[in-house]
Amino acid sequence: MPPALAAPKPRPEEWWFDAWEITSKVWPITQGSGVTVALIDSGVAAQLPDLKGVVLPGVGYDGASSEDGRVDDDDQKGGHGTSMAALIAAQGVGTGMLGIAPKSRILPISASANDYAKPIRFAVDHGAKVINMSEGVGMAYCPIDIQDAVTYAVEHDAVVIASAGNNASVDSATAPANCKGVVAVGAVDAHLNVWEMSSPGNNVMVAAPGVYVGSIGRAGTYMARLSGTSQAAALAAGVAALMRSRFPEMSAREVVQRLLATARDVGPKGWDKRTGYGAIIPYKALTAAVPKTAPNPVYDDLGSGVRGRSGQAVSEARRTGAASESRDSGLGGSGGLVIAAVVLVVGGLGAGGAVFARRRMIRKG
16 A cells, blocks of 8 residues: 655745644644635636635626636736635645645635625625635725625624735725724734734734735746735635634634634734734634633624724723733744734735725735
């Protein structure tokens, strides 16, 4: 009988694997099996070897990509949606790119800035347990139709994640990240420093690796040294997929509560506008004991009737405090986590976080 093949290893550039102890601690517990992650973006180049067997038939709402979302029509950033999909579920063939939840599946939804509501509802109705939006529209409030769609997702047990934005000078001014019920994710580097372009805001809940986080584009080549809250949100969505696979009976609300409670405090003590509760730590999120009383401001004000976050829930969370660990120089169990605060609207894959709009939609990383 031939020996078993060795598990694929991440590329050397994929530093977040070591930082998060993905292969040594996380994958022995779960690799995301049974979980569908909806990716509302520019479509996904499903034919690439790195994504073979990963991308389900989806839908195209932007009038440019294929009807089922399995073509990436982002010609400005070289394939933003493909890059985000690979961070979540790439298979380690072709370029050798690996995603952190390789047994999860991607539901591609190509969308325009004119309509997030339909894509969110489509994702829910087609079985997505995690919805990622590594993009947004610059506005100081959450439009009613998008908020209603997010509420629909929450009511149907989906975890909704969005990049906070790539504009450090603007506060809470990107939808859907500023909608109630959305986990807004900021970006940090491998040393727990906040990415200089990561957007602040009352809506920021956690941070994740977003500096020099490379991936593949629609041409199937690896692009290194990319930065943005897009990458941070996609990796956060991958962690949520791992959690949903590990805890299939756990509600989306409990998953988010656990994600916040196990984050490592990396900014000013307690919750802050740039890193939220702190950097995500996947192994902790999968194993730690989390009290039922742990704060969960993502959902606390959903019934308030106010569109967009008021900041009240976050202020309460700041007073209460969430479970966290002391900061150190790393990202994983022996380090600290990487990932930070809010991401505003920024173009797709640019290393410097340059801003690009496609049909008025902003790809954030």
